Amino acid sequence: MGLSEHDKIRELLALAAADALTSAEEEQVAEHVRSCPACSNELAAWLPIASELRRLPTPQPSSWLVHATLARAEAKLSEQAEHDWNRRVMICVVAFAWLLTIASWLVFHFVSERFGSLLEPQFGHAWISFAAFTALGWLAGGVAAVMLAVRQRGERRLA
Amino acid sequence: MAVDADVVQLRRGDLNALSELITRYQNRLYRYLLRMVRQPAEADDLFQQTWLRVVEKIGSFNPNRNFDAWLFTLARNLAIDHLRRIRPQSLDEPLADGRHSETVAERIPSKDHTPLDHALAAERRTEIIEAMSGLPVMYREVLTLRFEEEMKIEEIAQVTAVPLSTAKARLRRSLEQLRDALEAR
Numbered sequence: 001m002g003l004s005e006h007d008k009i010r011e012l013l014a015l016a017a018a019d020a021l022t023s024a025e026e027e028q029v030a031e032h033v034r035s036c037p038a039c040s041n042e043l044a045a046w047l048p049i050a051s052e053l054r055r056l057p058t059p060q061p062s063s064w065l066v067h068a069t070l071a072r073a074e075a076k077l078s079e080q081a082e083h084d085w086n087r088r089v090m091i092c093v094v095a096f097a098w099l100l101t102i103a104s105w106l107v108f109h110f111v112s113e114r115f116g117s118l119l120e121p122q123f124g125h126a127w128i129s130f131a132a133f134t135a136l137g138w139l140a141g142g143v144a145a146v147m148l149a150v151r152q153r154g155e156r157r158l159a
Numbered sequence: 160m161a162v163d164a165d166v167v168q169l170r171r172g173d174l175n176a177l178s179e180l181i182t183r184y185q186n187r188l189y190r191y192l193l194r195m196v197r198q199p200a201e202a203d204d205l206f207q208q209t210w211l212r213v214v215e216k217i218g219s220f221n222p223n224r225n226f227d228a229w230l231f232t233l234a235r236n237l238a239i240d241h242l243r244r245i246r247p248q249s250l251d252e253p254l255a256d257g258r259h260s261e262t263v264a265e266r267i268p269s270k271d272h273t274p275l276d277h278a279l280a281a282e283r284r285t286e287i288i289e290a291m292s293g294l295p296v297m298y299r300e301v302l303t304l305r306f307e308e309e310m311k312i313e314e315i316a317q318v319t320a321v322p323l324s325t326a327k328a329r330l331r332r333s334l335e336q337l338r339d340a341l342e343a344r
Binding site for chain 2: 011014015017018020045046049050052053054055056057058059060061062065066068069070072073074076077078080081
């Protein structure tokens, strides 16, 4: 076996002690070490270091730390669950509001078809008023949602 | 890979699952963070931050993936950010006075035979921990992941976000530097 092969194997010895070789590399190293006393000695020098590293004592977190972490993480989890719930409710409310708006437009259209001729010419104004009322309702809803969000964020920051 | 039931439950917001996971990983995670930052107070803070990050991000975690690697990646990112902010030099160079703060648990001897064996083993462990503390953070990290967390080289590559060949080279260099440091004592 040439020198380059020997050097290559030598570079693998630390990894062999760390059990970090592929099976092909392991075989290669084992075969070489059997016939090379220098590499055999080198591997023998690595093994106790690897063994000692595996047996280092485990520093443990204090029970106070574990309890404090659990409490903070649980609070965060609850806060997230509440946030998700609020978002779902908000989606439902908005969807319901849109449904109601569309339904009211249909009802209004139906009423205007039937009684429009009796109420002319004021009915054109009524359509505009209805559209304005709907837009105003949505605008008020939007402003209220933004104000609520700002207030909630402020409360969360204070907490 | 088996899907971890506690992880699945945590994704559904189960508080008991969170408690189970913290209990299961507390020692490993704390040890890893302590090896990374070396200061117990900083490790305490990062330990809490890691679990808060877990709660925050668990919704985006795929339960079919390796939770260990994901958890340690979160912890690593927090630790690296912390070191970059507090001690940027520690990311490149070993600290000359970088002594590991020994905890009570570390002073408890393992099953050795005689008081002399205990003393020698404890001394050797202290030497190794101190030598390890003097290594750059990327080498300390790879040593603790391989020998203490018993991660495979593929997992180490995943956690440290480097190619497999780099993870292997880093492990080899970390062992060589550790050996040099031990021999220099």
